[in-house]
Amino acid sequence: MYLCSRKKSYRNMRLKSLSILNYKNIREAELIFSPKINCFIGNNGMGKTNILDAIYFLSFCKSHSNSIDSQNILHNADFALIQGKYQIGDNIEEIYCGMKHRQKKQFKRNKKEYERLSEHIGLLPLVLVSPDDAVLISEGSDERRKFIDGVISQYNKNYLHQLLQYNNALKQRNALLKNETVTDESLLDIWEEQMALFGTYIYEQRKIFIDEFIPIFQHFYSYISSGNEEISLSYKSQHDENDIKTRMKNTRDRDKMLGYSTQGIHKDELEMMLDDYPIKRVGSQGQNKTYLISLKLAQFDFLKRTHKLSPLLLLDDIFDKLDAERVKKIVELVSEDTFGQIFITDTNREHLDAILQQLGQESQIFLVNNGEIS
Numbered sequence: 001m002y003l004c005s006r007k008k009s010y011r012n013m014r015l016k017s018l019s020i021l022n023y024k025n026i027r028e029a030e031l032i033f034s035p036k037i038n039c040f041i042g043n044n045g046m047g048k049t050n051i052l053d054a055i056y057f058l059s060f061c062k063s064h065s066n067s068i069d070s071q072n073i074l075h076n077a078d079f080a081l082i083q084g085k086y087q088i089g090d091n092i093e094e095i096y097c098g099m100k101h102r103q104k105k106q107f108k109r110n111k112k113e114y115e116r117l118s119e120h121i122g123l124l125p126l127v128l129v130s131p132d133d134a135v136l137i138s139e140g141s142d143e144r145r146k147f148i149d150g151v152i153s154q155y156n157k158n159y160l161h162q163l164l165q166y167n168n169a170l171k172q173r174n175a176l177l178k179n180e181t182v183t184d185e186s187l188l189d190i191w192e193e194q195m196a197l198f199g200t201y202i203y204e205q206r207k208i209f210i211d212e213f214i215p216i217f218q219h220f221y222s223y224i225s226s227g228n229e230e231i232s233l234s235y236k237s238q239h240d241e242n243d244i245k246t247r248m249k250n251t252r253d254r255d256k257m258l259g260y261s262t263q264g265i266h267k268d269e270l271e272m273m274l275d276d277y278p279i280k281r282v283g284s285q286g287q288n289k290t291y292l293i294s295l296k297l298a299q300f301d302f303l304k305r306t307h308k309l310s311p312l313l314l315l316d317d318i319f320d321k322l323d324a325e326r327v328k329k330i331v332e333l334v335s336e337d338t339f340g341q342i343f344i345t346d347t348n349r350e351h352l353d354a355i356l357q358q359l360g361q362e363s364q365i366f367l368v369n370n371g372e373i374s
Contacts, residue, residue, distance in 0.1 A: 011089040011309045013124070014341050015055065018084050022077035023057075024050040025371035033341070034364040039352055040345045042368035048345040051366075051373070052128065052314045055343065058084045058095045059126040059312070061107055061117040069099045086124060088309065095124070118161075122154045125303045125311035129296040129318050136295070137272060137280050137288050144270035148235075151299050152209050155306040159205050162198045169194035170266055177252075178259045188252060196245040199265040203239040206268065209302075210235040217298035224290050224329045231291060232273040238263055285321040293318060293330060300339070310340035317345055319355070328358070335359045 020029040025047045040048040049065075056064045063072050073080040079100045086093040096108040107114050114120055135143045153160040173191040176182050214233050221231050238244060248263045255261055272279045272291065279291055303311050313334065319327050334342060335358070346352040356363050367374050 010304060012087075012340055013309055013312065014087045015312060016085045016087055018051075018055065019081070020051070020054050021079075021081040022074035023054050023080045023082055024072055024074065026050055026054070026373070027074060027077075027371055029373045031366065031373065033343075034362050035341060036361045037356065037359060037363035038341070038343045039356065039363060039365045040343070040368050040373075041347070041349055041352055041365060043347060046368045047371040047373070048368045049130075049316055050371070051368070052130075052316050052343055052345060054082045055084070055312065055314060056126060056128055057082055057097060059121075059124040061097070061105075061120055064128060064130065065132065069105050070101050073099055073101065093123070095120075118157070121160070122157065122307070125154055125307050125309060126314065127296055127300040127303065127311050128314040128316065129293055130314075130316040131320075133292045133296065134288065136292060137283070141267075141269045144272075145266075145268055147295070148206055148209065148270060151213075151302060152205055154303055156205060159202070162201045166195060166198035166202060166265065169198065170261055170264060174260050177256050177261070185252075188249075192245055192248045195248065195261075195264050199244060200239065202265050203237055203268070206235060206237070206265075210270075213298055213302055216301050217294055220297045220333070221290060221294040223333065224294060224326050225287075226325065226329070229287065230275050231279070232271075232276075233295075234271045234273075235268070236271060237265060237268040239265060239268075286323060286326065289318070289321050290326060297333065304338075310338075313339060313342045315342065315344045317347070319346065319351065327355070331355055331358045335361060 014035050015033055017033065018029070018031045020026045020031075022028075029051070031051075040051055042048050053064050057072075062069075066072055079098065081099075082097045084095050086095065094108075094110050096106070096111070098106040107117055107120060109120065109123070136147055149159075149163060153163070169191045173188060173195065176187055176191065210233075217233055218231065221229075238247065241247075244263060248261070251262055255263075274283050274287060274291070279288060283291065300311055300313055315334075318330070322330075333339075344352070344355075346355075352365075356365075
């Protein structure tokens with residue numbers, strides 16, 4: 001059933017405990033977790049998703065839902081703190097994050113502060129499946145590129161560096177395009193050279209990733225949908241046509257009129273199709289959700305193989321809008337031993353109990369009410 005991570009040896013990762021102080025609506029929480037299934041049950045708006053977001057923060061040094069750190073501090077509180085104790089194979093890792101208003105956040109690994117937060121990315125691989133994932137289908141290419149870049153950055157440190165360099169060159173070129181007083185075309189030559197150099201590396205890494213990713217994704221979708229639908233995923237780039245530098249030079253006049261760069265890897269697209277039509281146009285709510293969950297499960301599989309470590313899997317209200325058969329298929333997938341520690345939120349206790357019975361794994365249930373967890 002499970003495609004790629006079977007019959008191989010991987011280290012296990014487990015979040016043993018989590019301490020939260022003044023994070024979003026959670027004033028204080030000390031949580032000890034099951035090594036397999038951890039469930040948070042409660043009505044909407046009570047804080048279930050905020051717990052998952054705190055776990056996400058410790059992996060990515062930022063909130064999934066709000067990138068402005070000060071806005072994640074509990075109202076009327078001066079600071080927030082998140083601390084997690086992880087077991088990775090035989091090693092214990094303690095990760096700490098402290099935030100104060102108008103101050104730079106502190107991020108520490110085993111009590112030693114990072115010089116650069118980018119050093120931390122990839123240590124604690126994590127996949128979050130969230131209702132917010134709907135933007136991958138509904139919004140457009142920017143969100144889809146972020147998805148690709150986010151996965152690759154978790155296992156390829158150089159990729160993130162090259163991406164930052166590319167974005168800086170793009171910013172500089174756009175500034176020149178908008179500046180009507182600049183007449184020296186050699187300045188554009190410099191930044192286009194940089195965009196072509198860094199962009200080619202990014203394009204090649206995206207292509208390698210997508211070529212490996214697509215069959216894994218298709219496997220998951222086919223299994224969850226019982227093979228009743230034809231879906232596809234394809235990567236389109238201006239770099240497919242080669243000589244991106246010449247095309248940037250040829251479009252300078254047009255780009256000056258528009259005020260931005262129309263050529264480059266920042267225009268790459270990830271096409272999502274259902275029965276040969278854009279899923280955005282023809283997909284039902286259930287089909288869209290199946291597509292998104294399949295993307296995230298494929299991301300889990302890919303990260304597990306690249307890290308040789310099982311990521312944490314966070315499932316935030318994922319069973320809504322899915323028929324019983326698709327829920328059953330997803331539960332069958334995540335109940336396999338190839339998945340490690342899982343965190344689930346739900347509003348319906350009876351629904352959750354039925355899922356846990358089907359999972360047949362060791363589990364722990366937390367009740368969440370107005371930011372208080374019991």
